[in-house]
Amino acid sequence: MNRPTGRRLTAAALTVAALATAATACSSGGSSSAKGDDSGTYTVWDPYPQFDRTSAWAKLLDGCGTKAGVKIKRTAFDTSDLTNKALLAAQQDNSPDVLVVDNPVVSTLAEAGVLTTTDDNKLDTSKVDPNLLAAGQVGGKTYGTPIGANTLALYYNKEVLKEAGVDVASVKDWPSLTAALEKVKKAGKKGITFSAIGTEEGSFQFLPWFWGSGAKLTELDSAQGVSALSLWSDWTEKGYAPNSVLNNTQTTSWQEFASGDYAFAENGTWQLANAQKAGFDYGVLPIPGAEGGTAAAPTGGEFVTVPVQGDTGRYTTAQRLVSCLTSTQNLYDTDTTLSYVAPTGEVQDKQVAANAELKPWVDAVKAAKGRTSDDLGTKYPKISEQLWKAVQTALSGSKSPKDALSSAQDAVR
Known part of the structure; x- marks a missing residue:
């Protein structure tokens, strides 16, 4: 593969800010030097600074290094910082051997020429669920493999629904969900909370409803897309959802649900530990x-990739490291630590067998979709920005859902 030019990397870097993960945030850390001290040292960059050298993740990296006969030099960064560092390192021919990166950023790095394809590095992705693998595919080529996925679903408060006379088994589509919210409001409780903030988080949370209507991101103002935004708009107008959704992040939305007053909350797998502490x-x-x-919800989670190296002889060992990290047993252990659903059916079955509460999350991940899928690649950030602006405009009452999405579509033409 040709070494990418600085000009192309700079263009790709402009898309990075909008692609910061919607699922989690963590602090930065680590040095930006990629190369090991000698050929027997292989470098790994990841977005998990919350895990120190005593963690199960760090020990897994070391174990995979030992198995491959090399030492591992690991550096952890904040998600958005990691992407910028990866672009800069590629420009300086100083890329890490293995790069674990947020899945919507894969297309940015791939189009900038930073990553090798699975044809180049010989990674086997045959067991990965195709809908999850699609987040790392650009122009018919695959760049890396997912280490796990998280996504969105509806948490519900059993006591609130019981008091409102709602059988959750009756909630099967939008009309039945709206009917449940109406009953909850009449019972003096609150309906549903979510994040509609004017950032990627807002788009992330709206996408299940947008895709669940049958709409496509290449046609924001379709009748289906308008129906999805009308659903949210109607909920806020009728008081089924609070006006605070306009400013809610996924964290503040969760805090509202944790108060115990709401029937439903749209949130992700990363809230499972908090849900168990909620007290209801x-x-x-x-x-x-x-x-x-089941509506397609957007996937969060990371891909394990192999960046382009000046010394192509390093790819064989890098491939061994990635294959080790994503083996069946290691995926199970890692995804349990990260609260992720595994990217393969074999490991998903093991997760559900060990914890039946993961079944709805596995179902949600099986129906999920990458934000950059459908070969959107680096077009996604611009589309997403217009989508969250349309949501904000409609829910604030500034424009009708139809007019808001028409303006959004005009802006991305």
């Missing part, structure tokens, strides 16, 4: 499509 019985329901079934 809860359940999880995959987000329903407009006419039933």
Whole structure:
């Protein structure tokens, strides 16, 4: 593969800020020097600074290094910082041997020429669920493999629904969900909370409803897309959802649900530990499509990739490291630590067998979709920005859902 030019890398870097992960945030750390001290040292960069050298993740890296006959030099960064560092390192021919990166950023790095393809590095992705692998595919080529996935679903408060006379089994589509919210409000409780903030988080949370309507990101103002935004708009107008959703992050939205007053909250797998501490019985329901079934929710989680190296002889060992990190047993252990659903059916089955509460999350991940899928690649950030602006405009009452999405579509033409 040709060494990418600085000019191309600079252009790709402009898209990075909008692609910061919507799922989690963590502090930065580590040095930006990629190369090991000698050929027997292989470098790994990851977005997990919360895990120190005594963690299970760090020990897994060392173990995979030992198995491959090399030492591992690991550096951890904040997600957005990691992407910038990866672009700069590629420009300086100083890329790490293995790069673990947020899945929507894969297309940015791939189009900048930073990453090798699975054809180049010989990674086997045959067991990975195709809908998850799609987040790392650009122009018919695959760049890396997912280490795990998280996504969105509906948490519900069993006591609130019981008091309102709602059987959660009846919630199968948008009309039945709206009917449940109406009953909850009449019972004096609060309906549903979510994040509609004017950032990537807002788009991330709106996408299950947008996709669940049958809409496509290449046609924001379709009748289906308008129906999805109308659903949210109607909920806020009728008081089924609070006006605070306009400023809610996924964290503040969760805090509202944790108060115990709300029937439903749209949130992710990363809240499972908090849900168990909430002090009330809860359940999880995959987000329903407009006419039933499970809506496609966007995937969070990281890909393990092999960056381009001046010394192509390093790819063989890098491939061994990635294969070790994503082996069946290691995926199970790692995804349990990260609260991720595994990217393969074999490991998903093991997760559900060990913890039946993960079943709705596995169902949600099986129906999930990468934000950059459909070969959107680096077009996604611009589309997403217009989408969250349309959500903000409609929910604030400044424009109708139809006009808001028409303006959004005009802006991305």
